[in-house]
Amino acid sequence: xxxxxxxxxxxxxxxxxxxxxxxxxxxxxxxLGPNGAGKSTLIxxxxxxxxxTRGEARVRGLDARRDxxxxxxxxGYMPEDDCSIAGLSGxxxxxxxxxxxxxxxxxxxxxxxxxxxYVGVAEERYREVQTYSTGMKQKAKxxxxxxxxxxxxxxxxxxxxxxPQGRERMLALIRxxxxxxxxxxxxxxxxxxxxxxxxxxxxxxxxxxxxxxxTLAALRKSVDASLVIRFTGDGGAFAKALAGRGCEAKSLGxxxxxxxxxxxxxxxxxFQGARDCGVVVRQMAAGKTSLEEIFLRAVAGxxxxxx
Amino acid sequence: MPIFELGYxxxxxxxxxAWKRWATITRAxxxxxxxxxxxxxxxxxxxxxxxxxxxxxxxVGYVTDPARGVRGSDWASFARAFxxxxxxxxxxxxxxxxxxxxxxxxxxxxxxxxxxxxxxxxLTIVAPPLISQDVRSKAFLxxxxxxITRVEYLLGxxxxxxxxxxxxxxxxxxxxxxxSIALSPSMAVLADTFVTLPRILTxxxxxxxxxxxLVLAFSSLTSDGxxxxxxxxxxxMLGEMFFRILEQVPGLQGSGWLFLPSIREASNAxxxxxxxxxxxxxxxxxxxxxxxxxxxxxxxxxYSPAAAxxxxxxxxxxxxxxxxxxxxAPMRV
Numbered sequence: 047x048x049x050x051x052x053x054x055x056x057x058x059x060x061x062x063x064x065x066x067x068x069x070x071x072x073x074x075x076x077x078l079g080p081n082g083a084g085k086s087t088l089i090x091x092x093x094x095x096x097x098x099t100r101g102e103a104r105v106r107g108l109d110a111r112r113d114x115x116x117x118x119x120x121x122g123y124m125p126e127d128d129c130s131i132a133g134l135s136g137x138x139x140x141x142x143x144x145x146x147x148x149x150x151x152x153x154x155x156x157x158x159x160x161x162x163x164y165v166g167v168a169e170e171r172y173r174e175v176q177t178y179s180t181g182m183k184q185k186a187k188x189x190x191x192x193x194x195x196x197x198x199x200x201x202x203x204x205x206x207x208x209x210p211q212g213r214e215r216m217l218a219l220i221r222x223x224x225x226x227x228x229x230x231x232x233x234x235x236x237x238x239x240x241x242x243x244x245x246x247x248x249x250x251x252x253x254x255x256x257x258x259x260x261t262l263a264a265l266r267k268s269v270d271a272s273l274v275i276r277f278t279g280d281g282g283a284f285a286k287a288l289a290g291r292g293c294e295a296k297s298l299g300x301x302x303x304x305x306x307x308x309x310x311x312x313x314x315x316x317f318q319g320a321r322d323c324g325v326v327v328r329q330m331a332a333g334k335t336s337l338e339e340i341f342l343r344a345v346a347g348x349x350x351x352x353x
Numbered sequence: 354m355p356i357f358e359l360g361y362x363x364x365x366x367x368x369x370x371a372w373k374r375w376a377t378i379t380r381a382x383x384x385x386x387x388x389x390x391x392x393x394x395x396x397x398x399x400x401x402x403x404x405x406x407x408x409x410x411x412x413v414g415y416v417t418d419p420a421r422g423v424r425g426s427d428w429a430s431f432a433r434a435f436x437x438x439x440x441x442x443x444x445x446x447x448x449x450x451x452x453x454x455x456x457x458x459x460x461x462x463x464x465x466x467x468x469x470x471x472x473x474x475x476l477t478i479v480a481p482p483l484i485s486q487d488v489r490s491k492a493f494l495x496x497x498x499x500x501i502t503r504v505e506y507l508l509g510x511x512x513x514x515x516x517x518x519x520x521x522x523x524x525x526x527x528x529x530x531x532x533s534i535a536l537s538p539s540m541a542v543l544a545d546t547f548v549t550l551p552r553i554l555t556x557x558x559x560x561x562x563x564x565x566x567l568v569l570a571f572s573s574l575t576s577d578g579x580x581x582x583x584x585x586x587x588x589x590m591l592g593e594m595f596f597r598i599l600e601q602v603p604g605l606q607g608s609g610w611l612f613l614p615s616i617r618e619a620s621n622a623x624x625x626x627x628x629x630x631x632x633x634x635x636x637x638x639x640x641x642x643x644x645x646x647x648x649x650x651x652x653x654x655x656y657s658p659a660a661a662x663x664x665x666x667x668x669x670x671x672x673x674x675x676x677x678x679x680x681x682a683p684m685r686v
Contacts, residue, residue, distance in 0.1 A: 095497055115371070115500045123498035127491035132482070133385045145377040146499035148368030157364060164361040190495065195364040227361055 047072050047198065047230055048092065052101035055087055055254075062087040064254035065101070070232070074224050076241030077234040078341055079251035085234045086126075088251070089200045093118055106198065119147065122191035122199040126206060126234075129187065136171035136178070137162060140189045147194035154193070161189040165219060181212035188219065198230045199223065205240050217244045238337045248337070250344045257344040265340050272306035272333030274298065275316060279325030287319035304333055374501055378509025383516050386479045392517065395474055399521035402467035403529055406459060409435055410533035413455055416441070417448035417538060435459070437647045439640035440633075452545045454633035456533070460549060461628035461652055463529065464522065464556045465621045471521040472560045473589055473617075480514040480568035481585065482578035484680070489576035493680060503680055507569075507673075514565040523557035552627050559623045563665040564589075564616060566672035573679035593617060612656045616668070619661040626658025 048070040055063040063084045077085050090096045092105050094114020103110040105117045131139060137158050144154030162171045165185040170178065175186055184204060191199055204220065205213040221244050223229045235241060241248055241262075248265065250258040258265065277284060284303060285295040293307040293315055305316055313330060320327045386392055412431040433441040436455065444451045487493055496506050530550060534543055567588070571581040596615035599605050612618040625631065630652045637648040654661075 093498055115502070118498060118500045119368075123494070125491070125494040125498065127494065129492045129495040130490050131381070131492055131495070132486045132490070133388065134381070138381075142377070142381055143495065143499065145369075146374060146496060146501055148371070148374065148500065149364075150367075150369055153364075153366060161361060191498075192361065194499075223361070227363070 047106060048232075049104040050088075050101070050256075051103075053088075053091060053098060053103050054100040055084075055091060055096065056099045057087075062254050063091065066251075066254060066256055067101075068249055068256045068259045070249060070259070071247070072224075072228075072230045073246035074220060074231045074233065074244055076245035076248040077232055077251065078236075078238065078241060078248055080345060081236075082253075083251040084254040085251060086202065087254075089123070089202060089232070089234060092200070093121065093123060119194070120196055120198065122194065122196035124184075124187045124191040124199070124201045124204060126202040128183065130175040130183065132174075132176060134175060135173055136167055136175050136182075136186050136189075139175045139186060140171075140193055143190035144193040149194055157193050157195075158189070161193050162186075164192075165189045166215060180207035181209065184208060184212070184216060188216070192223070192229070196229065198232070200232045200234070202234045203236070204233060205235065205237060213240070220244045238341055242337045248340075250341055252345050258340065262337065265337075272304050273312060273316065274331050274333045275303050275305060275327055276301055276329040277303065277320065277325045277327050279320075280323060283323040284320060284325045287322040287325075288316065290322070291315040291319045293319065301328075306333070371500065375505040375508040375512060378496070378501075378506065379512035379516060382483060382510065382513030386513060386517055389478060392475070392478050395471070395478065396517075396520050399468070399471045399475075399525060402463060402471075403525055403532070406463050406529055407532050407536075409459060410456075410529070411536045413444070413452075413459070414533070414537045414542070416445050417452070437637055437641065440637045440648065443636075443640055449541075449545060451636075452542060453548065454629075454636060456546050456549055457552070457628040457630060458633045458648060458652060460526065460529075460553065460556070461624050461630050463526065464553075464560060464624050464628075465652070468522045468525065469560055469617060469620060469624075472518050472564065475518050475521050476514060476561075476564050476568050477582060477585060479517045480565060481572050481581035483510045483513055484569055484572040484676075485575050485578040485581055488573065488679075503677060506680060507676055510569060511565055514569065515561055518561040518565065519557060522560050523554065526553040526557060555627045556624045559620055559627065559662075559665065563620070563669045563672070566669045566676065567616075570672035570675040570679075573676050589616060609655075609657055609660060612654075612661060613664060616665075618654070618656065619664050622654040622656040622661035623658050623665060625652060625654045626662070630654075 048068075050066050050068045053063050053066040054061070066084070066088070077088070079085050087096065091098055091103050092110055094110050094117055098111060105121065108117050110117060131142065134142060137155070140162060141151075141154045141158035144157055145151055149157060159171075165188050167182060167185050167189065170182055175183065178186060184207070188201070188204065191201070201220065205216050208216060217240060220231055220233060224231055233241065233245060245262060247261040248258065249256055278301065281297055281300065281303060285297065288295040288303075288305050293305045293312065296304045298304055305312070307315065309315075316330065317327060409431065412428040413436075415428045416426075416432050429441070429445070432444070436444065436458070444455055487496070497503070527550070530553060534540075534546075568581060568585045571584040572578065575581055592614040596612065596618055599611055599614065605611055612622060634649045634653045
């Protein structure tokens with residue numbers, strides 16, 4: 047769906063994208079990264095809004111540099127910012143976005159009503175967008191992004207400023223868009239739980255480079271050689287005992303610890319360590335690495351490499 | 354599987370051609386602008402000058418009709434009041450050869466004074482918020498994430514202002530032309546004055562385009578339309594005042610570039626050139642015993658139309674450069 051090959055973008059002397067290479071397939075893809083990682087620049091590059099300094103970016107086989115107009119015809123974009131046009135009601139704003147994308151006026155108005163029904167904007171559609179709550183504005187922007195029937199949608203912080211209920215609805219819409227309509231979605235966000243909740247794969251970026259690019263399932267599998275132990279006793283002594291038996295231990299709370307290490311005899315070594323310090327192991331289960339850990343590990347690794 | 358579902362549906366159909374997309378921006382902009390009561394009243398007011406110029410055309414048509422013998426009538430006095438006694442008398446004797454000049458004089462007056470000022474007012478109301486609102490809400494991203502180029506965006510925004518301005522310049526001008534043809538003694542007048550229509554179009558552009566681009570440039574520099582309004586009014590009015598002061602400076606009176614601070618004076622010089630006002634002024638001067646006709650006082654600009662045109666084009670070009678840079682700026686962040 048998206049191919050990036052040595053994509054580099056300088057803003058003056060600042061390198062926003064640094065030799066970024068990645069391939070993104072169909073599905074719901076999370077674009078993660080700390081502030082300044084280059085996520086927004088990457089989306090603008092893919093939409094052809096900013097020119098690449100070096101490299102090649104292709105969206106559904108179209109060159110982002112040469113075919114930007116064709117790309118924007120087939121792609122939807124929901125910006126993070128307000129982006130409302132003063133004076134337009136919800137339905138007018140969405141129909142206007144459709145007309146900008148080339149829909150005939152009548153068709154655009156009809157589709158505006160359809161997509162507003164889909165995103166859950168009811169009678170409020172006849173009110174000016176500028177009077178909307180944050181949640182309503184997000185829905186209106188979402189509708190503006192999909193009115194022209196794109197086959198790929200970029201969403202920039204789609205759940206920003208939403209309450210838990212609104213966030214859950216937005217995530218459901220995103221899941222529905224690919225699950226039922228086969229419209230691929232790239233979600234740029236800081237909220238890791240959102241990515242975990244709706245994405246199939248993730249591209250983690252830092253300093254303009256791709257650190258991790260894989261499916262969530264594969265990522266979890268690759269780092270899940272750990273065990274989570276619930277115990278009764280002295281946690282500090284238990285961690286020391288585990289270290290003494292060649293295990294890496296990380297406290298997860300007062301009575302919980304994550305232990306990892308090489309070899310099939312890891313459970314046995316844990317029990318031996320517990321015995322050494324008089325700790326009672328109450329539960330042992332295969333560790334489940336959260337996206338947060340994957341993200342922090344990737345970003346920390348990148349930071350260490352730059353120090 | 355649901356029997357009925359209000360879901361998202363794919364759509365495939367014929368798209369509007371890319372070259373017409375800018376008109377969407379113009380259409381939306383005009384619809385929003387027309388919500389202003391002040392603008393609607395101003396557009397109504399824009400037709401008031403026709404109450405003067407319509408009868409004036411009737412008068413110059415009426416007095417050239419030899420069958421009527423109306424030289425002593427009120428209509429003849431009306432024509433004399435505008436043209437001056439000598440030129441009016443000459444016109445009555447030889448209407449066919451002088452009609453293009455007389456019409457030029459009337460139309461140039463129409464554009465230089467009443468419609469020129471109304472254009473300034475319409476631009477003051479319509480243009481300042483056009484881009485500044487997009488700067489404030491960052492709506493550029495909404496436009497440019499669709500298949501719209503920056504040039505099309507600019508065309509759409511300029512189209513909004515130009516459409517509104519055309520309602521006080523081009524449209525009344527064309528209507529006035531149609532009325533004056535209708536009030537003429539014969540349709541032969543159409544042949545004498547056919548060149549007036551393209552002149553009206555050109556004069557409308559001269560009045561509207563540089564000002565439109567300048568206000569839009571101001572609008573792009575701020576997120577608050579009020580500042581753009583103040584900047585536009587300031588440039589227009591202070592420029593006019595500065596020009597008036599410079600006119601009084603003895604050493605500068607012969608300078609051909611004295612019009613530079615005044616957009617209005619530059620526009621008037623070009624409009625004078627478009628309607629070839631100098632020909633009718635020279636003729637009226639020759640007929641006048643003192644050598645200086647009242648037409649000269651009304652219509653003659655001492656400045657070169659070519660120099661004024663270069664200045665206005667430069668102003669428009671500079672405004673375009675600012676505009677293009679400013680609307681590209683959000684993409685560089």
